[in-house]
Amino acid sequence: AKRIVSFDLGQNMVGHARLRVRAPEGTKLTMRFAEILNPDGTIYTTNLRSARQTDEYTCSGNGLEVWEPTFTFHGFRYVEVTGLDERPAADMIEGVVIGSDIPKIGEFECSDPRLNQLQSNIFWGQRGNFVSVPTDCPQRDERLGWTGDAQIFAPTAAFNNQVGGFLTKWLVDLVDAQGANGAFPDVAPRVAAGEGTAAWGDAGTIVPWALYQAYGDKQILADVYPAMKRWIAYLEQHSNNLLRPEAGYGDWLAIGSNTPRDVLGTAFFARSVQLTAETARVLGLLDEARAHQMLWNRVVNAFRAAYVQPDGTIKGDTQTVYVLALAFDLLPDNLRPLALGHLVDDIEGRGDRLSTGFVSVGHLLPVLSRFGREDVAWRLLVQEAFPSWLFSVKHGATTIWERWDGWTPENGFQDPGMNSFNHYSFGSCGEWMYAHTLGLRATQPGYREVTIEPRPGGGVTWARGNLRTGYGLLGVDWRLTDDGRMALIATVPVGVKAKIVLPPGTYSVTPDAPASDYTVLRDPDRTIVEVGSGQWRFVP
Known part of the structure; x- marks a missing residue:
């Protein structure tokens, strides 16, 4: 019988395998790639959906043969090889990592090895998904430039790597894909999904602003500013009295909470208007800046009237609504401490655990620090119990998972229809680790x-x-x-x-x-x- 052998390369990576083999002529080898193992030790491939992640090689029999594919890449830590008659050499499979040329510019290390592993997971998730475009995942049949993922992770990305050229090029793709109605797409280049989605389309304002903060290059803003204005016009036209509809993806993959999508959408509407006003100010377009500032005031007032109560509670009463309202300056000064209290109560009521999803998680720790609750931020960061950043680290992860519950001891694997183990969005806490643990922050x-x-x-x-x-x-x-x-x-x-x-x-x-x-x-x-x-x- 032909052997089935699995190789553990120790790191979830993106690339391909280099094969070294001596075998008789006609020996057919099949290599299958996976990120994680089933409980019985076999490779877990159900989450790949229709992606094959399979390479095949037929041996010539001419001594040592070295082969690697040219026009494919996989997301994997484990390589299963079928077709050998004898036990293979340990160096039969070598992982070859690929990615866009974005030099590493950030270094982080601290006394807690768990946080060092978390930082490594964030870096490897970025390395594997910044391949031509900022993809959501590298392994299943998707690999798309999802805009919501990119916008929440952009500040962290700029700490790890020199991403000015990479993301500026991607912004060209994003602007090219903008609809005639002003709506930015959910993915760029535009090959799937919808458009005009709250927190996804807002990448058109958030990403250029993040790049400007990181690099100080006004040209990035100047190039995208006309598209930003078209996006604001779209949002205004597709709102009801400046409130965005109950539509879109919401706070994607939040855990144990359900944030109203109109609240989230209106919060991001306000944020995009705010950044467009700031962009106009930086570019010296002061009349346009004032006009957008007036619109921002109106959106914020609409948000407060519709969603905010006198005791500081916000419609939905989730961690996400308080995080976004505080991060985006949507509350009057007198209600900020009350909203912060509701946020902290929710966190502590869950045993110092988070419930935030893709598009709010990156703001969670910065909001707590900004408003004087660094202690709560730290308790969240070093929490190992599910759900938390260190839960996956505790269970051997070497990249950031798509879901907080991608795998748990109690329930095993989550829905294989959407369960990537290399997805950078939840790694957006990296910005806080640089800015608060190290303390490195730009004031200009x-x-x-x-x-x-x-x-x-x-x-x-x-x-x-x-x-x-x-x-x-x-x-x-x-x-x-x-x-x-x-x-x-x-x-x-x-x-x-x-x-x-x-x-x-x-x-x-x-x-x-x-x-x-x-x-x-x-x-x-x-x-x-x-x-x-x-x-x-x-x-x-």
Whole structure:
């Protein structure tokens, strides 16, 4: 009988296998590819739908044969080989990783190996799905440039890799695919699905703004701005008194919650108008900026009147509605603490667990931090119980799963019709890990001015990392001393101004620079040091 042998390459990847084999002439080998195993140790391929993910090779019998395919790629960690008469050599199968040429520019490491694995999973998910276009998944019969996935992940993507060229090119595809009515499509290039969908079509405003923040290139905004205006006109025309309809995908793959789609749609309508107004302002089109700002005021007022109660509750009462309302500045100042309280109550009522889906999850941790609940953000991040980011890490994941419940010990695999184990959307927490765990944040587009403000929590005692900006390497290396104080080394590129925010206290500063080279500001809650370029060491 012919042998069936499975190879575990240790990493869920995108590419193909390189075969090395010695076998008699006419030996036919079949290689099948999978991301994960069934409980009995066989490869799990049900989630591939109609995708074959199969390579076949017939041996010539001429000694050592080395072969790899040219015009295909697979999403896989495991390779099953059928057709051998004898036990294969361990190096018979080698994984060959492919992807678009987007140089890695970010590094992240901390004292918690679980978070390091999470960051690795985020990076590998991006690496495998940024192949010509930002695809949703690399393995099943889909592999499409879904716009909702791209918009929520874009800020994280810009921390990991130099994606300026890649996503700017994809924005050309997106604008090309815009309908005559102004609707952006659900996927770009436009080969399937619909158009005008809340949080998916809004990629046409969100992605260019994210790229501008990362790279400071106004041309990105100038190129897309006419299409952004057409999108805003479409939204206004396809709303009822500025409220978007109960339609679309909603907060896709949220777990244990159901956010009203009109609330979500109107929130993203407001966000797109806000970003279009900001874009007009950056481009010096002040009259158009004022017009869009007035429209934003009207949409926000409509949102408040229709969905927000005097006690700060919002229609739907889900984590998602509060996250979006707070992230997009849709609430009056007096209701923000109340809405935050409802959000925290929901999180804590679930045992410090999230319920957010694709298009809100990336805003969850930043909202909690922005409004003073860094403690809750950290509890969510380091949570291992289902559903959480570390649940999949605990169970051996090496990329981000499409679903929070793609596999659970109690229920096994989720619906095979939609159960990818390499889907980057839920990895949008990576932005927070760079901006809050490391503390690297741009205060001017393109990192001309930066803030370095680590916010420790979750039992993390040190973190280090860097980001290669357009000005050079921006880096941080911090650790907590035995008595809980922070020591920090900051690397600031030439031409960049940095504000370094430390816990309150007195620090020695190295190099022993003249006092005119830096400024120290103190208040009861923190110590702020304003510096220029160079490497700066702060010791308490």
